[in-house]
Amino acid sequence: MSQPDFLYELFEDFMDDPANQDFSMDNGLVCRWLTGQAKISPKISAYYSKPSNQKKLAETIHQNLLPLMSDCNMAMQDIYTLFIQDDTISDAKKKNLASLYKPASSRLLFLAKLISFGMERQFIKRDTKNQKLLAGGALSPIVLDYIMDSEVPKPCRHFIGRDKELEELYTMLEENRHVFLCGIAGIGKSELAKAYAKHYKKHYTNILYVEYTGDLHQDITDMDFIDDPPEISEQERFQRHNRFLRSLKSDTLLIIDNFNVTATQDSFLSVVLKYRCQILFTTRSNLNEYCTFQLKEIKDINILFQLTSAFYSEADKYRSTVEKIIETVHYHTFAVELAAKLLENGISTPGQLLAKLQEERASLDNEDKIKIIKDGQSSKATYYSHIHTLFSLYALSRKQQDIMCNLCFLPYTGISARIFAKWLELPTLNEINDLIETGFVQTTTRHTISLHPMIKEIALSETKPSVSSCHILLDSLQKICLMHGIEVDYYKKLFQTAGNIIELIEKDDIPKYLLFLENVFPYMDNYNYQKGMKEIIQELKNFLKPKDIGTDSDRALLLDFQATLEIKPEKAIKLEKDALAQIENITADNARLVSNLHANLGGLYRMNGHPDLAREHMEKSISLLDQFNLLHINDSIPQIANYAMFLTEQQEPERGISELQKLSGIIKEYHSDDCLDYAKVQETLGTIYLMTANLPQAKTHFKRAFKIYEKIWADEPEMIEAKYQEIQELYPQIGFCIGKNLSGLLTK
Structure with a gap:
């Protein structure tokens, strides 16, 4: 059992709670928890801090984990000994929990409460001394x-x-x-x-x-x-x-x-x-x-019959027919497994299945020559035909076909079944579980799902996924990418899924497809996922070559995306100017885009020592937001924050502070004063006050920002620590002051 699967079993009640449907046991993060490199998610510890949920945890341990243990009593005794011998735990706490250990009837509740207590304790990061790893x-x-x-x-x-x-x-x-x-x-x-x-x-x-x-x-x-x-x-x-x-x-x-x-x-x-x-x-x-x-086929029919028996409970009863089925599918391991599952589900009798497979086999070339397909891979035509026959015999429902169609885009490593179900707006996992039973969908204890490569090829051929037929999936991915300030721990899998969509989907609705690409790119930029960004730029170039496809805004965005990856400042500036030149008339529909282009161009001029041009484009950017009543949108935050920092550099800090204070009021009115955008503005105010040597005001604004960061990044203490280090490098004195408060935030 893998580490994430173990925690899925242990924290089953937490994972099944509808409030936690977006929570994913990311393998890297789980490994950090179990090796002492990161504090376990406060969402989990808060859930199990409630006595009622601790009782659920005790029952879950009894149902899910005890059956897997060879000597659970010895394990429980060892845990109790470690608990009693830990001199960092108070006597009062030991007395309170030990009272549950003595009666056998409450021993699992003792363990559940001890786990909850351990998750809530002060976290001390384990030092792995990684610098010694490269020793000779x-x-x-x-x-x-x-x-x-x-x-x-x-x-x-x-x-x-x-x-x-x-x-x-x-x-x-x-x-x-x-x-x-x-x-x-x-x-x-x-x-x-x-x-x-x-x-x-x-x-x-x-x-x-x-x-x-x-x-x-x-x-x-x-x-x-x-x-x-x-x-x-x-x-x-x-x-x-x-x-x-x-x-x-x-x-x-x-x-x-x-x-x-x-x-x-x-x-x-x-x-x-x-x-x-x-x-x-x-x-x-x-x-x-x-x-x-x-690697060749397993030619020992007894071994493959044993494999069949693992999935088909009546294999012995129909042994002769089952062995003929194994021979008919050419001893192909995966085909044998699928055939066994099909028989177990009662969709066909062994005789009926054998007749169908023999009929299909007779229609093929008996020589069964290995052929080389265009990418250098080898396959046998009959194997694919056998799998295709087994696939078609299931007569999948329309809903199941739709799920299979969308599963084609998942990365080989798979993704959480619950997250995928949410992407497709499925009310339950029932349809996915049914597909797992058929063998078409691979799973690790039903948590991570993916398609077997052979099934993926057949599903692509049968379902022909298109932008229109997969619009729910595309819309869901776009919503995630457009949720400003919201980060998901499975972003790499999301980007891999987007990459597979670009490669495999039929582009039957070009405007909708272009919008998908344009909405995913900025989210990839947030994570500096350059592979995906380059793929999107190339795809946009291919589609926007003909003048009759796309709009001026599409072409402006393509140039803006190219400027994002351009390392030479003069080329990036030219690309942004060319992007602005694409838009002849500014309207309510494109004002936000034009504002962003001016802001990006102003930022490039600022970085490359052209303050007059930087001021011109930054002010034009903000005036457009004001003119079209867009100051409340998320794009305004970085634009005004950068402008305020620019004004401070130009010896006009009062104007910069004034702009940020107005922005704070707008964010508070339209959103709240505990969101990430508000924190970023408070941090920028703190930075400007630092630059002007106003230490008391700097402390005030940094503390406000960190109070919000601690709440939003509760699952990622490393991000809080990195932010603290960033500020400490800016100004050691304020860093020390915040550090004293931060030590509590990071460890409580």
């Missing part, structure tokens, strides 16, 4: 507490019949260091890699797992290292990660799953192959120029 030596450093979200998924519990392959793979890795595990889709490559990691775990210092998303460079950049500063660029993140991975020795195994491209399609492969650690790739591609291990 013959062995790799242990990276378990250093690289989050790199745990190898467990193989399926029905994994059988590959003992010989496991041994051969071990020998091949020892002799060659880098091995490509090749084979057709559904033959069991990923499961073999996971089983190998489990079987040979003690042979390695570390085993790391990366799910390939189409770009090795980006996948390494996106790895979650515990000491990555939040403010560093993508390029800096990549350099840090790549340098560290290069330092690992042959006692580390790196698994790169689903590397379904050729060497020419991902040029970064040559860099990764210079790593000294062992690397196991799983791939459908033909990479014969490298060391490859070709």
Whole structure:
């Protein structure tokens, strides 16, 4: 059981509460909780601080966790001993909780209350001394507490019949260091890699797992290292990660799953192959120029019959027919599993299924030649036909087809079933659970869902997802991207989903599709997700080439997006000026865009030493917001804050403070005085008062800002700490003053 799955089981009542439907057990964050690198979410600790919920927790432990423990009494006794011996816990607290331990009937309630007490205690971050990880030596450093979200998924519990392959793979890795595990889709490559990691775990210092998303460079950049500063660029993140991975020795195994491209399609492969650690790739591609291990079908029909029996309870009763079904689907592991689940669901009898498969097989070329498809991957036509036949036999409902259609866009790593259900506005998880039962949807204890690659290809072909048919999903993703100041911990998966939409969706409603791209780009910019930003720019370029597609505003936005990624100031300025030139007449429909363009251009002039031009465009930006009654919108906050800072730099701090005070009043009137926008304005006021040496006022405004940050970023104490460090660097004296208050905010 993975760490997130364990916490899903433990905190089931919290996760099932409708108030927490957006909460996701992000693997990296969970790892930080369990290794003492971050305080557990205050949402969880607040929920279990209520006595009624502590009783629920005790019952959940009894139902979900005790059955998994070999000696629960010993575990309970060890926990009690640690509790009693902890000299940081008061005698009064020990007496209060110990009274529940003595009677066996209340022992689980003791454990539930102890867990709640532990979550509410002052948090002290564990020092992992990461700087020692790069020390020299013959062995790799242990990276378990250093690289989050790199745990190898467990193989399926029905994994059988590959003992010989496991041994051969071990020998091949020892002799060659880098091995490509090749084979057709559904033959069991990923499961073999996971089983190998489990079987040979003690042979390695570390085993790391990366799910390939189409770009090795980006996948390494996106790895979650515990000491990555939040403010560093993508390029800096990549350099840090790549340098560290290069330092690992042959006692580390790196698994790169689903590397379904050729060497020419991902040029970064040559860099990764210079790593000294062992690397196991799983791939459908033909990479014969490298060391490859070709995975074949399991030819022992008894093993595959055993697999069938795991899913079909009446397999023994119809053994002869079941064995013929196995032969008919060419011993293909995934097809055997799907057939067994179809039979268990009672959709077809073994005889009916066999007849249907034999009929389909007879219509195909009997030679069953391996064919090479355009991206260098190999497949057998009959295998896809078998899976297609099994897929069609289910006669999925219209709702289930719609879900399958949208599931095609999820990343290989999957996403929370509850979050996906919310994206599609599904009232329950019933339809998704039914699809899990069919075997079409893969899941980890029903929390994270994804499509098997073969099913994804068939679903794409059958459902033909388009902008029109998937409008609910696109609208949901846009809403998240437009929720100003709201951050989601699954943003990488959201961006990967958007990337898959760009690649796979049929663009039958171009205006709606362009709007989707234009709304997602700024949210990617917030996280500096340059891979996705570049994809959107390229997509907009392709669509806006013909003059009859898109509007002037679309073309202006494209130029503005290009300026965002442009590193040369003079080119960025030209792009913003060209963007403004696209808009001939300013109207209520485009005033917000034109205001933003003037603000961006003014910011570029300010950064590059042109104060007169900076003032001209900044003031034009704010005057447009005022003229069209837009001062209350979120775009006005950075524009006015930047203008106020500019005025202060130009020796006009009083005007800057006046502008910010007016903005504070507008935010308070239209929104509230405890939102993130209000905090940002208070922080800017504090900064200006610092610059003018008005320490008392600076303290007042910084304290107001931090009171809001502490509330909004309750789940992310690292962000509060980073903000404190930022202010401390601005002015050590105010930093020390806030630090005394902040220590309480970060640890209570």
